[in-house]
Amino acid sequence: MAGFDKVVASYAEAMAGLTDNMTVIAGGFGLCGIPENLISEIERKGTKGLTLVSNNCGVDDFGLGVLLPNRQIKKIIASYVGENAEFERQMMAGELEVELTPQGTLAEKMRAGGAGIPAFFTATGVGTPVADGKEVRSFNGRDYILEEAIVGDFAIIKAWKADRYGNLVFRKTARNFNPLAATAGKITVVEVEEIVEVGELDPDQIHTPGIYVNRVIQGSFEKRIEQRTTRPADPLIAKGA
Amino acid sequence: MAGFDKVVASYAEAMAGLTDNMTVIAGGFGLCGIPENLISEIERKGTKGLTLVSNNCGVDDFGLGVLLPNRQIKKIIASYVGENAEFERQMMAGELEVELTPQGTLAEKMRAGGAGIPAFFTATGVGTPVADGKEVRSFNGRDYILEEAIVGDFAIIKAWKADRYGNLVFRKTARNFNPLAATAGKITVVEVEEIVEVGELDPDQIHTPGIYVNRVIQGSFEKRIEQRTTRPADPLIAKGA
Amino acid sequence: MALSREQIAQRVAQELKDGYYVNLGIGIPPLVANFIPDDIEVMLQSENGLLGMGQFPTEDEIDADLINAGKQTVTMAAGASIFDSAESFAMIRGGHVDLTVLGAFEVDVNGNIASYMIPGKLIKGMGGAMDLVAGADNIIVTMTHASKHGVSKLLSNCTLPLTGKGCIKKVLTDLAFIEIRDGKFHLLERAPGVSVEEIIKLTDGELVVSGEIAEMKL
Amino acid sequence: MALSREQIAQRVAQELKDGYYVNLGIGIPPLVANFIPDDIEVMLQSENGLLGMGQFPTEDEIDADLINAGKQTVTMAAGASIFDSAESFAMIRGGHVDLTVLGAFEVDVNGNIASYMIPGKLIKGMGGAMDLVAGADNIIVTMTHASKHGVSKLLSNCTLPLTGKGCIKKVLTDLAFIEIRDGKFHLLERAPGVSVEEIIKLTDGELVVSGEIAEMKL
Numbered sequence: 073m074a075g076f077d078k079v080v081a082s083y084a085e086a087m088a089g090l091t092d093n094m095t096v097i098a099g100g101f102g103l104c105g106i107p108e109n110l111i112s113e114i115e116r117k118g119t120k121g122l123t124l125v126s127n128n129c130g131v132d133d134f135g136l137g138v139l140l141p142n143r144q145i146k147k148i149i150a151s152y153v154g155e156n157a158e159f160e161r162q163m164m165a166g167e168l169e170v171e172l173t174p175q176g177t178l179a180e181k182m183r184a185g186g187a188g189i190p191a192f193f194t195a196t197g198v199g200t201p202v203a204d205g206k207e208v209r210s211f212n213g214r215d216y217i218l219e220e221a222i223v224g225d226f227a228i229i230k231a232w233k234a235d236r237y238g239n240l241v242f243r244k245t246a247r248n249f250n251p252l253a254a255t256a257g258k259i260t261v262v263e264v265e266e267i268v269e270v271g272e273l274d275p276d277q278i279h280t281p282g283i284y285v286n287r288v289i290q291g292s293f294e295k296r297i298e299q300r301t302t303r304p305a306d307p308l309i310a311k312g313a
Numbered sequence: 314m315a316g317f318d319k320v321v322a323s324y325a326e327a328m329a330g331l332t333d334n335m336t337v338i339a340g341g342f343g344l345c346g347i348p349e350n351l352i353s354e355i356e357r358k359g360t361k362g363l364t365l366v367s368n369n370c371g372v373d374d375f376g377l378g379v380l381l382p383n384r385q386i387k388k389i390i391a392s393y394v395g396e397n398a399e400f401e402r403q404m405m406a407g408e409l410e411v412e413l414t415p416q417g418t419l420a421e422k423m424r425a426g427g428a429g430i431p432a433f434f435t436a437t438g439v440g441t442p443v444a445d446g447k448e449v450r451s452f453n454g455r456d457y458i459l460e461e462a463i464v465g466d467f468a469i470i471k472a473w474k475a476d477r478y479g480n481l482v483f484r485k486t487a488r489n490f491n492p493l494a495a496t497a498g499k500i501t502v503v504e505v506e507e508i509v510e511v512g513e514l515d516p517d518q519i520h521t522p523g524i525y526v527n528r529v530i531q532g533s534f535e536k537r538i539e540q541r542t543t544r545p546a547d548p549l550i551a552k553g554a
Numbered sequence: 555m556a557l558s559r560e561q562i563a564q565r566v567a568q569e570l571k572d573g574y575y576v577n578l579g580i581g582i583p584p585l586v587a588n589f590i591p592d593d594i595e596v597m598l599q600s601e602n603g604l605l606g607m608g609q610f611p612t613e614d615e616i617d618a619d620l621i622n623a624g625k626q627t628v629t630m631a632a633g634a635s636i637f638d639s640a641e642s643f644a645m646i647r648g649g650h651v652d653l654t655v656l657g658a659f660e661v662d663v664n665g666n667i668a669s670y671m672i673p674g675k676l677i678k679g680m681g682g683a684m685d686l687v688a689g690a691d692n693i694i695v696t697m698t699h700a701s702k703h704g705v706s707k708l709l710s711n712c713t714l715p716l717t718g719k720g721c722i723k724k725v726l727t728d729l730a731f732i733e734i735r736d737g738k739f740h741l742l743e744r745a746p747g748v749s750v751e752e753i754i755k756l757t758d759g760e761l762v763v764s765g766e767i768a769e770m771k772l
Numbered sequence: 773m774a775l776s777r778e779q780i781a782q783r784v785a786q787e788l789k790d791g792y793y794v795n796l797g798i799g800i801p802p803l804v805a806n807f808i809p810d811d812i813e814v815m816l817q818s819e820n821g822l823l824g825m826g827q828f829p830t831e832d833e834i835d836a837d838l839i840n841a842g843k844q845t846v847t848m849a850a851g852a853s854i855f856d857s858a859e860s861f862a863m864i865r866g867g868h869v870d871l872t873v874l875g876a877f878e879v880d881v882n883g884n885i886a887s888y889m890i891p892g893k894l895i896k897g898m899g900g901a902m903d904l905v906a907g908a909d910n911i912i913v914t915m916t917h918a919s920k921h922g923v924s925k926l927l928s929n930c931t932l933p934l935t936g937k938g939c940i941k942k943v944l945t946d947l948a949f950i951e952i953r954d955g956k957f958h959l960l961e962r963a964p965g966v967s968v969e970e971i972i973k974l975t976d977g978e979l980v981v982s983g984e985i986a987e988m989k990l
Binding site for chain 2: 790793813817824848850854861862863865866867868
């Protein structure tokens with residue numbers, strides 16, 4: 073009896089079934105809350121022709137950027153890209169298709185995909201290149217465009233804690249797109265820092281119920297920081313002191 | 314400097330500004346998680362011609378049902394009603410307008426209202442009376458109907474805990490429609506069991522950020538139970554023992 | 555003999571699979587929870603915002619803040635989670651629930667279901683039923699095969715306002731287990747002691763009876 | 773003299789009101805946080821999922837899981853809350869943020885803004901900017917009035933791909949505070965020591981100068 077035990081033992085098992093030309097939705101904002109090791113496993117597998125849906129595309133040697141050198145990504149749907157040289161080279165050379173999508177629309181498209189909402193109207197992007205080819209309709213005197221949902225063959229997620237049932241808790245701003253992406257994958261794979269006993273997570277404080285999760289694996293994470301901004305440690309310098 | 318202190322001292326203050334013919338969105342499912350005292354305050358004020366948006370309409374002497382005897386409700390948008398005699402009488406007599414809305418569509422309409430999404434497509438209700446007069450459109454070979462968002466002049470909410478900034482935490486299934494209703498009110502009023510110090514609620518575990526909340530009041534609650542179903546206390550009778 | 559409510563629930567329970575997330579409506583469906591086979595695990599979703607519904611509470615455990623969609627006091631099973639109504643219907647509408655069991659007044663050969671309204675008589679509303687039938691791929695309708703007066707509830711065309719169009723594939727009545735396919739009812743199993751002729755007589759819509767029809771095992 | 777980046781931020785900060793929820797974009801806007809008047813409270817929203825952004829962390833406080841929308845390490849202020857990206861943009865798109873401050877390449881007399889793309893040169897994407905300009909009623913654009921080569925950024929018509937259409941009403945440049953209304957720029961204030969003539973010269977779109985134009989107070 074497997075029941076609801078979703079824990080898998082290896083990254084190979086976690087990403088089993090991923091094949092060329094699939095669509096993969098990834099959680100994370102910049103390098104914060106990204107499924108580092110699931111991305112590495114895709115790199116290792118060498119799966120090609122992928123359509124990636126993610127707010128960003130990592131940097132040259134970390135995050136989704138590691139899938140660029142071997143041309144594993146065919147298309148990326150993102151709100152902010154180009155933090156790395158290889159990305160820009162491939163995009164400018166027309167080797168990589170980029171569909172720029174406003175951040176809020178991207179988040180809503182993932183949520184809609186998971187929630188059985190095939191399309192919704194938003195004012196975001198009206199009158200801009202984002203509206204090209206999209207229906208415009210007026211509600212209460214204001215124009216909105218119709219945006220369609222996104223569903224992925226796989227969703228790859230980074231959470232803080234999970235139980236074996238796949239209930240998830242995220243930590244601070246590493247939450248970002250992860251709960252949305254988790255709902256929108258036909259197969260949702262989650263890597264976490266810690267797997268806890270079933271019953272240990274307070275039901276009122278679970279961010280993603282296990283019903284959305286197919287596989288859980290425990291990993292260890294580099295958590296690279298993009299902009300290390302600090303203030304002096306001396307409390308006397310803090311405002312108001 | 315008031316800053317973000319949203320705590321008010323009286324129910325009169327909590328519902329100040331509510332006038333005849335306004336639209337009020339109420340949280341709660343059945344009698345669970347309903348803003349008991351805010352409803353009583355509306356009864357006391359005698360505000361009339363209200364359009365109420367709520368999953369249910371209470372019972373004869375509790376919940377939104379108390380607004381029926383004095384004919385304060387002009388119209389109700391709900392998924393399941395008629396748990397009380399006066400409601401049925403007014404509905405059958407055509408004194409009360411009832412717009413039956415599927416529960417999931419109702420929840421999504423509130424969320425959309427709060428999230429600046431004027432309309433969305435859903436398969437719920439296709440081919441049923443709910444679809445009457447609504448646009449039907451096919452996406453990926455399946456029919457969906459277009460449903461519009463709901464925004465309220467007021468939203469009345471019951472939460473478990475709040476801090477003075479209006480950050481909210483709900484308890485168990487008393488959460489239900491409350492977080493959605495909270496986003497969809499032009500003025501959102503919340504009554505809670507406990508007001509805690511700012512900083513006491515874990516930022517990762519706040520269900521409703523204070524940005525949606527205008528007023529907070531501490532109340533005491535009857536929490537009436539509709540269906541008191543129990544099992545025998547003897548653990549030997551429990552399955553598997 | 556016609557199945558009792560408990561026996562209907564018992565037969566439905568045989569359709570459960572290990573690891574299923576299941577939504578049980580009101581009426582007969584909640585009884586299914588009493589017949590979950592010991593060798594499988596199932597999680598019950600209650601559309602008011604609970605995944606992992608447990609048994610009824612003892613008197614001491616009663617909590618007004620913890621109810622199911624039938625407004626009954628319940629408990630939480632281990633691994634339960636709580637969420638708001640939009641999230642709950644995101645699960646349902648998004649097709650994440652593996653099986654939905656709900657009652658009906660009528661179903662027809664095209665998979666239409668009427669379950670929420672009898673014009674002029676019963677106008678309580680659809681609650682979550684329209685979302686459930688539109689969102690689930692795998693639905694079992696439980697109902698009596700005919701009214702007390704012998705009027706069939708399995709029709710060529712539903713006569714009452716629809717809850718959902720073309721979404722029902724399986725019906726379990728007190729007399730038979732029926733599949734809906736190609737615009738016809740197909741008799742899969744009959745209740746112990748109930749004859750095929752009886753079922754044919756009480757089925758208004760076209761019923762296909764192919765080969766020997768086995769009795770249900772309960 | 774033209775305002776420094778800090779002075780622009782300082783003037784913007786005068787537009788803050790007690791109890792405002794504010795989203796500050798990247799570039800000059802984050803500097804506004806340094807000039808919040810002592811007698812008011814403001815909460816900063818960061819669209820990656822944080823309401824109540826605090827100051828930068830000390831070395832000891834650095835947490836890779838806690839960044840702002842500019843991907844900088846930050847801390848949380850008292851009363852902060854964390855949420856996912858859909859909730860964050862529900863706040864923004866739903867008009868719950870009281871003031872948005874962001875940069876731009878160009879604005880025009882119709883309130884159009886171009887800020888995210890220079891075809892062939894800079895194609896990094898719009899991030900949250902399109903949602904922010906579409907969702908907020910109260911937006912202040914901060915930018916230099918003209919390029920280093922003296923080419924105005926306040927135009928009759930934006931030349932670059934738009935971030936938003938008809939959504940900008942206030943622009944604070946290094947030279948002037950300008951309101952957009954009725955298809956025209958309206959000069960509200962000038963930077964200390966900057967003449968009205970200079971501003972007229974560097975403003976490409978129609979500029980209305982009505983009466984005496986006061987110097988900004990910093």
